[in-house]
Amino acid sequence: MHTNPSSPLLQLAGLKVAYGGIQAVKGIDLELYRGELVSLIGANGAGKTTTLNAIAGSLRIAGGEILYAGEKIHVFPAHKRLRRGIALVPEGRGIFTRLTVEENLRMGAYSRNDKAAIEQDMERVYTMLPRVKERLHQTAGTLSGGEQQMVAIGRALLSRPKLLLLDEPSMGLAPLVVEKIFEVVQSVVKEGVTVLLVEQNANLALEFSQRAYVMESGKITLTGSGAELLTNPKVRAAYLGEAA
Template identity: 75%
Template sequence: MPHDNAPTLALRDMKVAYGHIVAVKGIDLTLDRGELVCLIGANGAGKTTTLSAIAGTLRAQSGDIVYEGERINTVPAHHRVRHGIALVPEGRGIFTRLTVEENLRMGAYIRRDRQTVEEELERIYERLPRIKERLSQVAGTLSGGEQQMVAIARALLSRPRLLLLDEPSMGLAPLVVEKIFEVVQGVAATGVTVLLVEQNAHLALSFAQRGYVMESGRITLTGTGEELLRDPQVKRAYLGEVA
């Protein structure tokens, strides 16, 4: 059961390794309930590895992953989904041979409240009308932006309290990216805690309440989105600006 005063997520000195290669080198990170927080950094910094460890698809070598006050290091990934953790992976991870509707309903496979699921599907269709137009279409034939919307909608149907998003804007046109970020911001406004990994640092920091900067497996900077947008180091390394 959630502890009332506990943050949604706390990583404490978490390390993750691939064999002898340590990809995440002892990081601390906290997300309070309902926060939209971004994690930025260069390719290979350890961002995706961090999300995978939180979701349970990779095992943390040491340290603590504390979710709603409970240490979950040894909890299997499928049980983390049942406890309200949903990951939208890099590359979307949709079922390309299933229809859009079948993909969406896969997000609700752990639920038994069928009437509420139908109501939530209708709300998703209102927010993302392009999805409704393509319910019978095979998901692999959708555009990249449409696939990303399906992936996010599928995750939302698991009723997450913590939503992990890995590079949702990758390879998408600016107008589509804007729509996706509007959806993400709307999700956070409903009280869902969101941890966003994003290469577009300016966009992520503009939307996020707080941010963490990751370099070579370590957290090197943290602050509000506005503070990091003004930070000379961030400007130089991630925003293409001369500080």
């Protein structure tokens, strides 16, 4: 499908998501262009994770549209969205703790049958994540939190995503490990993957993002470049721990 490169890769138009009678996402608009790293920041319970799950197809939407490369994808089940190039690294990593690291990585390629290309991609992941290569034959449950996060990212990359949805990649990790994770995310973006990042560490997210959206109680309340939002007094007071 040929799309205009200047049109958004992902577009949420009036997206609404409700569960258990509660409206978690209240009609948001969001755009993501090819090659961008965009973050979604906000307090716990703002609707950020719900938004990612709706894009990936693990939650049904209650209204609005999700357009991906110009196509309405909210009508597709999750596996069809994955085949079109949308991969989610869920909050809490979601790795298979009883499988080895290598088995976990290969699970990312389950919808592919291009064997030679899968092996190339495995090598690519090893280069990007040397720690993962050292642990290939270990059960994933024995890894540290940071290593598990890297396995989760590596597994997502094996589906050859065009759009990577990252949910709280730094959660519960030591600062040095977080730095490493963000370096990996940057190299993924350099390879041409578009990234939508949900991150509690607003400072870090804004530093690395071209653009960002601030979400509060299911609505987008602010948007701008990462640099603009970093210096915005409202954002600094609410999310960067500064007195207003």
